[in-house]
Amino acid sequence: MSIQYILELLGTFFFAMSGALAVSEQDEEQDWFGAAFTGFVTAIGGGTLRDVLLGSYPLVWIEDIRLLYIILAGIACSGILYRWLERLRRTLFLFDTLGISLFTIVGTEKTLSLGFRPEIAAIMGMFSAVMGGVIRDMLTNKVPVLFRKEIYSSACLMGAAFYLVLAGLHVERNTNFIVSIVFIILLRLAAVRYNLSLPKFRSRKCMGKSSRYTSP
Amino acid sequence: MSIQYILELLGTFFFAMSGALAVSEQDEEQDWFGAAFTGFVTAIGGGTLRDVLLGSYPLVWIEDIRLLYIILAGIACSGILYRWLERLRRTLFLFDTLGISLFTIVGTEKTLSLGFRPEIAAIMGMFSAVMGGVIRDMLTNKVPVLFRKEIYSSACLMGAAFYLVLAGLHVERNTNFIVSIVFIILLRLAAVRYNLSLPKFRSRKCMGKSSRYTSP
Amino acid sequence: MSIQYILELLGTFFFAMSGALAVSEQDEEQDWFGAAFTGFVTAIGGGTLRDVLLGSYPLVWIEDIRLLYIILAGIACSGILYRWLERLRRTLFLFDTLGISLFTIVGTEKTLSLGFRPEIAAIMGMFSAVMGGVIRDMLTNKVPVLFRKEIYSSACLMGAAFYLVLAGLHVERNTNFIVSIVFIILLRLAAVRYNLSLPKFRSRKCMGKSSRYTSP
Numbered sequence: 130m131s132i133q134y135i136l137e138l139l140g141t142f143f144f145a146m147s148g149a150l151a152v153s154e155q156d157e158e159q160d161w162f163g164a165a166f167t168g169f170v171t172a173i174g175g176g177t178l179r180d181v182l183l184g185s186y187p188l189v190w191i192e193d194i195r196l197l198y199i200i201l202a203g204i205a206c207s208g209i210l211y212r213w214l215e216r217l218r219r220t221l222f223l224f225d226t227l228g229i230s231l232f233t234i235v236g237t238e239k240t241l242s243l244g245f246r247p248e249i250a251a252i253m254g255m256f257s258a259v260m261g262g263v264i265r266d267m268l269t270n271k272v273p274v275l276f277r278k279e280i281y282s283s284a285c286l287m288g289a290a291f292y293l294v295l296a297g298l299h300v301e302r303n304t305n306f307i308v309s310i311v312f313i314i315l316l317r318l319a320a321v322r323y324n325l326s327l328p329k330f331r332s333r334k335c336m337g338k339s340s341r342y343t344s345p
Numbered sequence: 346m347s348i349q350y351i352l353e354l355l356g357t358f359f360f361a362m363s364g365a366l367a368v369s370e371q372d373e374e375q376d377w378f379g380a381a382f383t384g385f386v387t388a389i390g391g392g393t394l395r396d397v398l399l400g401s402y403p404l405v406w407i408e409d410i411r412l413l414y415i416i417l418a419g420i421a422c423s424g425i426l427y428r429w430l431e432r433l434r435r436t437l438f439l440f441d442t443l444g445i446s447l448f449t450i451v452g453t454e455k456t457l458s459l460g461f462r463p464e465i466a467a468i469m470g471m472f473s474a475v476m477g478g479v480i481r482d483m484l485t486n487k488v489p490v491l492f493r494k495e496i497y498s499s500a501c502l503m504g505a506a507f508y509l510v511l512a513g514l515h516v517e518r519n520t521n522f523i524v525s526i527v528f529i530i531l532l533r534l535a536a537v538r539y540n541l542s543l544p545k546f547r548s549r550k551c552m553g554k555s556s557r558y559t560s561p
Numbered sequence: 562m563s564i565q566y567i568l569e570l571l572g573t574f575f576f577a578m579s580g581a582l583a584v585s586e587q588d589e590e591q592d593w594f595g596a597a598f599t600g601f602v603t604a605i606g607g608g609t610l611r612d613v614l615l616g617s618y619p620l621v622w623i624e625d626i627r628l629l630y631i632i633l634a635g636i637a638c639s640g641i642l643y644r645w646l647e648r649l650r651r652t653l654f655l656f657d658t659l660g661i662s663l664f665t666i667v668g669t670e671k672t673l674s675l676g677f678r679p680e681i682a683a684i685m686g687m688f689s690a691v692m693g694g695v696i697r698d699m700l701t702n703k704v705p706v707l708f709r710k711e712i713y714s715s716a717c718l719m720g721a722a723f724y725l726v727l728a729g730l731h732v733e734r735n736t737n738f739i740v741s742i743v744f745i746i747l748l749r750l751a752a753v754r755y756n757l758s759l760p761k762f763r764s765r766k767c768m769g770k771s772s773r774y775t776s777p
Binding site for chain 3: 181182183184245246248249263267270271273282283286326327328329330
Binding site: 365375376377378379380382393397400402403404407410413424483484485486 | 613614615616677678680681695699702703704705714715718758759760761762
């Protein structure tokens with residue numbers, strides 16, 4: 130088994146757990162099927178969108194049935210263990226951070242290896258990481274993870290760019306995997322700890338001015 | 346015409362009706378175009394997602410233009426007849442139940458016949474049945490059909506598994522079609538009549554305990 | 562460069578601007594990344610859905626990296642210039658109208674040229690034009706552009722049908738492009754100016770009657 134495959138299995142497992150726990154945190158009435166479905170969509174959504182956009186068939190989870198059982202294992206674990214996952218928010222954050230950092234690099238590398246340009250690889254790396262969560266949020270009618278204040282999707286895009294730069298500098302592939310994944314994890318930890326955010330699209334001053342004109 | 350094709354035409358017709366009626370029940374101001382669009386998406390959404398995920402091109406409704414006219418007929422019927430469809434909720438429930446049971450089995454069989462594994466066939470059968478409604482609910486900003494309390498998507502998954510078991514026991518194909526469709530219909534009727542639901546993901550006791558820790 | 566390609570570049574640019582401005586109009590706290598993502602999805606969503614449904618790979622923006630830079634330029638322009646775009650609503654309306662009219666005809670023509678039937682070409686023309694905005698609205702949890710009162714998606718469908726009729730009458734291709742685009746723009750301007758709308762799916766009288774029965 131390649132390191133890439135192991136990372137993909139791990140990312141899938143963490144995403145299935147974070148997806149199933151996310152739904153149970155929201156809705157106490159959620160049944161097992163709903164939680165499992167949400168875990169499943171969170172785990173496969175990003176990679177599926179990437180492969181459909183690239184026209185890369187068969188999709189990984191359709192070709193490799195082991196992923197399906199990894200997802201079921203992740204859902205079962207989160208259902209059984211959540212009593213012991215006492216600080217649920219922190220656990221969710223950890224699983225999600227591991228999931229997005231692994232999937233960003235796996236998705237970027239896969240797109241590159243299919244012969245696409247680095248710009249496309251960076252976008253697809255980010256999509257692999259965040260789109261599972263975005264689809265989950267769309268299904269459950271929440272404001273998508275994309276538009277949260279702290280650096281989230283942009284951390285994935287920066288991580289993908291970081292991986293591509295190191296690859297351009299001929300850094301050894303497995304080293305690059307690990308370094309770039311750690312880079313994304315640190316970026317996320319820093320963003321949440323120091324409450325970092327990107328500049329606003331519209332500064333306050335201009336906003337006040339134009340809102341006079343945009344009011345109906 | 347094979348029995349499979351006739352079932353697909355019927356399912357498409359029922360889904361187009363249930364989609365168009367669903368939107369008019371919600372929003373009295375909805376125009377014909379919006380109702381038609383919703384009927385169209387409800388009717389083709391599930392099968393389209395299945396075929397895109399499997400990479401099975403061309404999509405059925407793009408290859409076979411008759412499906413498009415069946416959908417238009419379903420929408421027109423629901424627009425003209427709803428005065429006489431007095432008990433609208435019951436009618437909607439009936440059309441929707443017929444649609445999901447037909448599409449589950451047609452989708453499961455199609456996936457199998459393309460050479461995919463039974464686990465994938467069961468998922469794709471369920472997707473064929475429920476994803477049209479899920480996309481419709483996402484478009485109209487409602488809580489998706491997936492997360493409704495009663496057994497719905499899980500009835501489709503159980504029906505697909507039932508079909509696969511009978512197929513494994515070499516039950517004659519057309520007989521299996523009919524028996525499995527009736528199985529899903531009965532499951533849905535029982536779920537609604539006796540208010541059946543699946544176990545909660547998070548039991549009340551545990552929930553109370555962990556919610557202490559998850560509060561911000 | 563063909564006229565079709567120039568129209569596609571222009572439509573992409575206008576859609577990127579309207580997408581980025583749309584998000585900033587809604588949410589003053591939106592950061593640059595969120596606005597860029599929304600502009601990107603608005604610009605590529607419709608064409609991507611069309612090509613995925615038709616199985617036409619590689620997707621245009623993946624094959625032709627110039628589109629990506631056009632989108633970035635559109636987003637940057639809207640970020641820099643919005644102070645001067647004082648009447649934001651009017652500007653948004655203008656960009657959006659240009660975008661949908663260009664994309665409808667480009668999408669219809671592309672589908673025809675891939676050998677699909679005119680009915681499918683008309684649907685795909687409309688999808689190319691409106692689905693970017695629909696996906697944007699689903700991401701941001703708004704009521705999709707599809708279900709707004711005035712003639713919008715239906716103007717695209719009528720424009721696509723108009724193009725197909727003229728093509729059937731052997732009108733010269735570039736002339737047909739321009740005439741059909743102007744047709745859609747005029748239809749939209751007339752719809753907004755004179756507040757035109759399509760007939761309701763459910764007339765008031767019947768509604769009152771049946772609502773008695775549909776109450777739970």
